[in-house]
Amino acid sequence: MTKTFAVIGDPIDHSLSPNIHNAAFRELGLDCTYIAYRIPKGELAAGIESLKSIKIAGFNVTIPHKVEMLKYLDWMDDNCILIGATNTVSNDNGKLKGYNTDMDGFLDPIKKRNIAIKNSNVLLLGAGGAARAIVVAFAKEKASKITISNRTKENAINLAHLAQKLGIVVETKSFQEIDASTQYKFIINATSIGLKNETTPIPKECINKDTIVYDIVYMPMNTDLIVQAKKNNSTIIYGYEMLLGQAARSFQIWHGIDAPYDAMKKALLGGF
Ligand SMILES: NC(=O)c1ccc[n+]([C@@H]2O[C@H](COP(=O)([O-])OP(=O)(O)OC[C@H]3O[C@@H](n4cnc5c(N)ncnc54)[C@H](OP(=O)(O)O)[C@@H]3O)[C@@H](O)[C@H]2O)c1
Known part of the structure; x- marks a missing residue:
């Protein structure tokens, strides 16, 4: 079954994360897809429920949800605790695990x-x-x-x-x-x-x-x-280097393998 990943936030339509992750899937031939999903401020709980209902495999979190998202996690890593925010979530059979790769x-x-x-x-x-x-x-x-x-x-x-x-x-x-x-x-x-x-x-x-x-x-x-x-x-x-760095680490967390950095970089720079 195709695994679905997402980035949630608002605004989200200009996010480059789908370009980066979909390029990685293509490069490695993974049966996965990555979408941008707009969740307005105040609608995070309902948004997460709908992600769970489609059995989302994992998602990135961006403005304005990075701090509020902590409330919905079942587990979080030390970086999340220290920073007080999450940008990467994995869905382990309905249990949401939070990381911070920023x-x-x-x-x-x-x-x-x-x-x-x-x-x-x-x-x-x-x-x-x-x-x-x-x-x-x-x-x-x-x-x-x-x-x-x-x-x-x-x-x-x-x-x-x-x-x-x-x-x-x-x-x-x-x-x-x-x-x-x-x-x-x-x-x-x-x-x-x-x-x-x-x-x-x-x-x-x-x-x-x-x-x-x-x-x-x-x-x-x-x-x-x-x-x-x-x-x-x-x-x-450059800022794009941090964007790639956090994306590569999110990829590693979700897939358990090294991210194809060069393919991700090429896709990102093509998006400019
Ligand atoms: N390269 C990457 O991977 C990456 C990752 C995360 C974020 N970013 C970028 O970093 C920036 C900050 O993100 P964030 O998540 O920290 O956002 P945030 O939590 O909303 O913080 C925004 C920061 O920008 C300041 N600010 C906003 N508008 C300003 C203005 N007109 N004049 C002066 N200061 C202003 C705010 O100051 P006040 O405290 O005065 O409001 C605050 O310090 C964004 O542009 C985002 O795109 C890049």
Whole structure:
């Protein structure tokens, strides 16, 4: 019987996850299909029931359900507990198991480049769900200090509490307070800034040849932050690399085999 997988969220029609996973199924000749399923906020319980009724084999979870989905899980892995959100669910005979592959998906492109994280100074823009996974990632890899800068100060402070709990030195700043003379090893954008071609609030002086600039916004690929990084010869990590990293790990969880990364990458880049 064909196994069905899905990504749930709202909005969902522009999701690239079906392209990525269906390409993997084609590459490996798996009798599986992957669909995008819109579940509006407030309708998660009913949405999950309908997924169970079609015997969904597994699904990815995106905005706005990553946190609320925890309520419906029968089991969750340590990353879900730490991050407080899930992006990957498997259906084991009606029992829903939750995982979070955002954190390792975020780290994958850094590790592939053999860039050391230990003892590094990090500037993180954002304090939403993705930023939470990123703080846990930097704490796990023993970065020395993280500066969280966010539009809403209160959200930055809440995330700073998590960083503190995980033993990482942390400070919060408004965008205006970012110090142009500080050398950060990593500059990460985990806000939605860039989705609509907005200008980055990061001072240009912070972006130089010794900086690793990682913009997790993947559409468009060349955000203003990435353009600035190119101009200043920084090391660049694109948002699509995190997207592929988390998808490859979800694939591994569901199918128990390594994901065909190159076929997934080709399908994803064709979608741009
Ligand atoms: N590459 C990947 O695999 C991947 C994975 C996950 C997410 N993402 C991308 O990362 C971004 C954040 O996702 P998320 O799940 O963390 O969303 P989220 O939980 O809704 O958080 C959104 C973040 O963006 C900030 N923000 C939103 N609009 C803003 C604006 N106009 N000006 C300044 N800041 C703004 C929010 O600040 P406030 O606290 O002030 O609201 C918050 O920090 C999205 O663009 C998403 O597409 C990429």
